[in-house]
Amino acid sequence: MQYTFYKYEGTGNDFIFIDNRQNDFQKNDIKLIEKLCDRRFGIGADGLILLENDIETDFRMVYYNSDGNQSSMCGNGGRCIVAFAKSLNLIDDQTTFLATDGLHHAYVLDNGIISLEMKDVDEVKIQDDYVFLNTGSPHHVMLVDDLDNYDVKKNGAKIRYSDLYGKAGSNVNFVKQLSDNHFRLRTYERGVEDETFSCGTGATATAIAMNAIGKTNSNHIKLDVEGGKLDVSFTKEGSVYTNVLLKGPATFVFQGEINL
Numbered sequence: 001m002q003y004t005f006y007k008y009e010g011t012g013n014d015f016i017f018i019d020n021r022q023n024d025f026q027k028n029d030i031k032l033i034e035k036l037c038d039r040r041f042g043i044g045a046d047g048l049i050l051l052e053n054d055i056e057t058d059f060r061m062v063y064y065n066s067d068g069n070q071s072s073m074c075g076n077g078g079r080c081i082v083a084f085a086k087s088l089n090l091i092d093d094q095t096t097f098l099a100t101d102g103l104h105h106a107y108v109l110d111n112g113i114i115s116l117e118m119k120d121v122d123e124v125k126i127q128d129d130y131v132f133l134n135t136g137s138p139h140h141v142m143l144v145d146d147l148d149n150y151d152v153k154k155n156g157a158k159i160r161y162s163d164l165y166g167k168a169g170s171n172v173n174f175v176k177q178l179s180d181n182h183f184r185l186r187t188y189e190r191g192v193e194d195e196t197f198s199c200g201t202g203a204t205a206t207a208i209a210m211n212a213i214g215k216t217n218s219n220h221i222k223l224d225v226e227g228g229k230l231d232v233s234f235t236k237e238g239s240v241y242t243n244v245l246l247k248g249p250a251t252f253v254f255q256g257e258i259n260l
Helices: 032-038 075-087 151-161 200-212
Strands: 002-010 013-021 047-052 059-065 096-098 102-110 113-117 122-127 130-133 137-141 171-179 182-187 194-196 221-226 228-237 240-249 252-257
Touching: 013 032, 032 047, 032 075, 032 228, 047 075, 059 075, 059 252, 075 096, 075 102, 075 113, 075 122, 075 137, 075 200, 122 200, 130 200, 137 200, 151 171, 151 182, 151 194, 200 221, 200 228, 200 240
Parallel strands: 013 047, 059 096, 137 171, 182 221
Antiparallel strands: 002 013, 002 252, 047 059, 096 102, 102 113, 113 240, 122 130, 130 137, 171 182, 182 194, 221 228, 228 240
């Protein structure tokens, strides 16, 4: 069967999109999804995202990592699917959609910028040398001195597969502070099993973690990732983070046809 696919990227985090409103994609075929995401033998991407019908919202987002397995929330993918939905004329400049972690509201701003409302965070686990929290996906966040020369893949894999997180594992973010409300991060993503150019839930986790440990008192954090720049803002009510917004570009790259 021939499928039309669309490629989008959000600060270098790239995704294959398929309009699956007719439910004809072989979504349980892990090997197929893994092959499509392969950068040598397939289209190439950090993940594959299906846009599907939903009764109560504008659409449903179903996300797969590049290893072919369905995964938890993806922030950059969430922003990109909003741009994709707009290109299909499903939405105007705002939307509500369903993802694996619940409902999300999003807004299409000027110059291809998408603002995505993330889930509230009501638990931040602070340890001596790291912070752990869930922003739709689990994230280990830690400060490092020499981020430029840090071996993200080696050290990220060591933490991801450690006894801390068991079989499920965790994404791992390595962070350097640039100014009061400005941080740089590099992320090891589970499911990709490598460093990616950007991670939206990781940027969100980093912003909240840095506020929680007192590295910044700001509720508007700027983040430099390997593929560009993201902004995270939030409201802090006691120890709970609400109105969490992830803002950044969502860019169409190309579309094509593939026979499966």
